[in-house]
Amino acid sequence: MSFQFLDPGPLIDRELELIVPEAKWTNEILRTCAHPLGRGDSTAKTTRQQIEDYLRAAPNGHFIRDSAAGQIPQYLFWMKLRSEYKPIVTIAGSISLRIGDNEDLRMYLGHIGYNVFPAARGHHYAERACRLLFPLAQRHGMREIWITCNPDNIASRKTCERLGMSYIQTVDLPSDHILYQRGERQKCRYRIDLNV
DSSP, rough: OOOOOOOOOOOEETEEEEEEOOOHHHHHHHHHHGGGTTTTTTGGGGOOOHHHHHHHHSGGGEEEEEEETTEEEEEEEEEEHHHGGGOOOOOEEEEEEOOOOOOOIIIIOOSSEEEOOOTTTSOOHHHHHHHHHHHHHHTTTTEEEEEEEEETOOHHHHHHHHHHHHHEEEEOOTSSSSSHTTTOOEEEEEEEEEEO
8 A cells, every 4th residue: 555645734833834845935945045154054055956856856745765675755844934933034944754664764864854054043943843743753653753863963962852862872874875875974863752
């Protein structure tokens, strides 16, 4: 039976709203990436073409990744800051929820991946966005969530701690893994049990 994406419903925590990626937000993404606080960050070089390619690959915020362990369905969202709160930028970052249970998710990729743009950091948006996605994971019958991060990513490690996740271990990436090929070498593994 094929995977069925669910309607996540509204995902809002005060000024933070998770939205489905759409072309109408492209200029806001580019504006955020070009913000002076983002100088030196890898996202500062984001192009319109990269955003268009991303949107084509994930219509309606749905993406199915092929991996050695099989297909991994993913929900993709952008972290939008609601205008009535007068934010410094409109799009704060992105977050994805990967559905499934296999070794690659538990050991290396994690079920949730997030990125907060430099101009929006310091407001716990990654933590708050994760909390908004936990109920959607539960609706898919997931009993636990794994998040992985690089050992030197202190902000991400603190996010996992604030979420109440347990640090399990730091593991070396296999040399044939896509993350290794991107230059990463280790992942810290964090887990939280969901009440299903």
